[in-house]
Amino acid sequence: MSLPKDFLWGFATAAYQIEGASEKDGRGPSIWDTFCAIPGKIADGSSGAVACDSYNRAGEDIALLKELGASAYRFSISWSRIIPLGGRNDPVNQAGIDHYVKFVDDLTDAGITPFVTLFHWDLPDGLDKRYGGLLNREEFPLDFEHYARTVFKALPKVKHWITFNEPWCSAILGYNTGFFAPGHTSDRTKSAVGDSAREPWIAGHNMLVAHGRAVKAYREEFKPTNGGEIGITLNGDATYPWDPEDPEDVAACDRKIEFAISWFADPIYFGKYPDSMLAQLGDRLPTFTDEERALVQGSNDFYGMNHYTANYIKHKTDTPPEDDFLGNLETLFESKNGDCIGPETQSFWLRPNPQGFRDLLNWLSKRYGRPKIYVTENGTSIKGENDLPREQILQDDFRVEYFDSYAKAMADAYEKDGVDVRGYMAWSLLDNFEWAEGYETRFGVTFVDYANGQKRYPKKSARSLKPLFDSLIKKD
Ligand code: GBH
Numbered sequence: 001m002s003l004p005k006d007f008l009w010g011f012a013t014a015a016y017q018i019e020g021a022s023e024k025d026g027r028g029p030s031i032w033d034t035f036c037a038i039p040g041k042i043a044d045g046s047s048g049a050v051a052c053d054s055y056n057r058a059g060e061d062i063a064l065l066k067e068l069g070a071s072a073y074r075f076s077i078s079w080s081r082i083i084p085l086g087g088r089n090d091p092v093n094q095a096g097i098d099h100y101v102k103f104v105d106d107l108t109d110a111g112i113t114p115f116v117t118l119f120h121w122d123l124p125d126g127l128d129k130r131y132g133g134l135l136n137r138e139e140f141p142l143d144f145e146h147y148a149r150t151v152f153k154a155l156p157k158v159k160h161w162i163t164f165n166e167p168w169c170s171a172i173l174g175y176n177t178g179f180f181a182p183g184h185t186s187d188r189t190k191s192a193v194g195d196s197a198r199e200p201w202i203a204g205h206n207m208l209v210a211h212g213r214a215v216k217a218y219r220e221e222f223k224p225t226n227g228g229e230i231g232i233t234l235n236g237d238a239t240y241p242w243d244p245e246d247p248e249d250v251a252a253c254d255r256k257i258e259f260a261i262s263w264f265a266d267p268i269y270f271g272k273y274p275d276s277m278l279a280q281l282g283d284r285l286p287t288f289t290d291e292e293r294a295l296v297q298g299s300n301d302f303y304g305m306n307h308y309t310a311n312y313i314k315h316k317t318d319t320p321p322e323d324d325f326l327g328n329l330e331t332l333f334e335s336k337n338g339d340c341i342g343p344e345t346q347s348f349w350l351r352p353n354p355q356g357f358r359d360l361l362n363w364l365s366k367r368y369g370r371p372k373i374y375v376t377e378n379g380t381s382i383k384g385e386n387d388l389p390r391e392q393i394l395q396d397d398f399r400v401e402y403f404d405s406y407a408k409a410m411a412d413a414y415e416k417d418g419v420d421v422r423g424y425m426a427w428s429l430l431d432n433f434e435w436a437e438g439y440e441t442r443f444g445v446t447f448v449d450y451a452n453g454q455k456r457y458p459k460k461s462a463r464s465l466k467p468l469f470d471s472l473i474k475k476d
Contacts, residue, residue: 002415005474007422008113009465010070011429011445012377014120014165015078016048018432020454021055025095028084030122031133035181044438051433053454058103062110064446064456065429069466072113074376074425075103076120076165079147086124087139088146097154104155115376115425116158117233118148118214120165121180121435128182134170134203137286141210148214152222159228162304162376163214166235167207167264172325175199179436186323197322198284205286208267212295232268233304233376236261238356238363242314243336252315252329257363259327269368271297276327280320302422303364306377309349310341310356343398346381346441354405361413361421372420378406379427381434381441390457393447399461404468411472426465430456 036047081096131139176196178185184194218230239256241249258274266274311331320328333341342351380402413419431444445462449455
């Protein structure tokens with residue numbers, strides 16, 4: 001027994017990945033609807049237009065969560081359902097609000113604690129078209145603040161708020177590699193617009209300020225009456241030196257985490273960007289005005305941690321190209337002496353390494369002064385899973401083992417290392433729209449039969465979490 005007795009555990013999803021019903025009840029398009037319509041952007045040519053049809057099956061999803069024994073559920077709100085065009089002077093869509101009010105009511109009636117993400121990458125397309133979306137330093141933070149306030153007002157029962165999910169992905173994949181919506185990149189074979197050397201750092205800066213504005217609004221206008229807490233969710237992988245004898249590889253390990261996590265977390269906890277980023281990016285990294293810094297510094301009530309994998313890190317010696325976003329280093333699956341970081345999965349970037357989870361929890365706890373941490377995502381795909389017959393997909397022992405080893409690594413971080421971890425959300429409740437990879441990669445603990453009316457079949461892993469957490473959470 002090693003996790004605290006009020007520890008919350010459950011599952012996570014995101015609106016665009018599960019909801020479908022993309023035109024129902026007045027929803028406006030998001031940048032992902034637009035991006036998916038461009039041939040070649042999504043591996044299987046699909047989109048989130050139907051996905052798991054969760055917008056129409058909210059009751060079914062809640063019943064499933066209850067059946068699996070979850071005490072928490074993390075989901076995101078589709079901004080363009082609340083404000084179809086997105087902006088602070090645009091009409092608010094009551095039908096969209098009503099949907100989430102009922103969802104939160106039904107969830108809490110079922111005894112499940114909601115964790116609500118305001119932004120999981122699905123920016124209203126209207127804002128991208130109107131003023132360049134995340135790139136607009138004046139408009140974007142104000143529109144986000146207004147959207148956030150609208151949702152805070154509508155959902156007073158929600159006590160755990162996440163502003164942004166993985167701003168790294170929106171910034172780098174959206175504006176450097178162009179792998180995600182809105183697909184900007186300097187590579188003109190992939191996009192007519194974009195500046196990979198500059199736009200990602202601007203987008204990241206504007207998300208930080210938008211986060212700060214939403215937090216200020218929450219703390220001043222809602223927290224005094226509703227209670228509750230608010231933070232941001234950041235993604236980051238664990239790092240190990242390719243050659244532990246080489247101090248440059250050891251230094252590059254920290255730099256890799258700084259470029260992924262501290263890019264956002266340092267301004268939030270310390271009011272400034274990491275020195276390693278300033279040194280490499282110079283004035284391509286925006287400077288905080290005093291007003292912006294005041295909004296951002298101190299703006300986390302908790303740290304939301306999304307974590308999946310680890311890498312060996314090898315430093316580079318040449319001057320990095322302008323579009324480098326890793327920190328002038330290579331990420332590898334094998335170390336110098338031939339050790340492998342973990343087994344292959346269906347995701348090219350993901351190799352299970354539970355020790356890395358414990359180590360990164362410690363790294364974060366140390367750097368940021370032992371913040372309260374919620375693990376807001378953790379999970380795995382399985383190599384070739386989608387090609388198996390359903391009966392075999394349901395026997396997902398690889399995923400069972402992943403959750404088992406990662407949860408125990410987290411419990412060790414809590415019990416033995418003193419990391420203040422309070423909750424854990426497995427990614428994901430359902431197989432769903434895995435962004436640029438479409439439906440070929442499955443992350444769910446529940447198989448979704450897309451060919452037959454989105455019917456749900458819980459896999460072995462779905463039922464493995466309750467006994468696992470029952471064994472780890474202290475009884476009194
Ligand atoms: C999460 O991101 C997302 O929040 C969730 O929506 C998604 O479904 C889930 O993971 C599974 O993918 O080699 O440059 O393309 C996880 C963190 C960070 C993992 C970026 C993939 C790709 C880096 N992601 N990474 S790159």
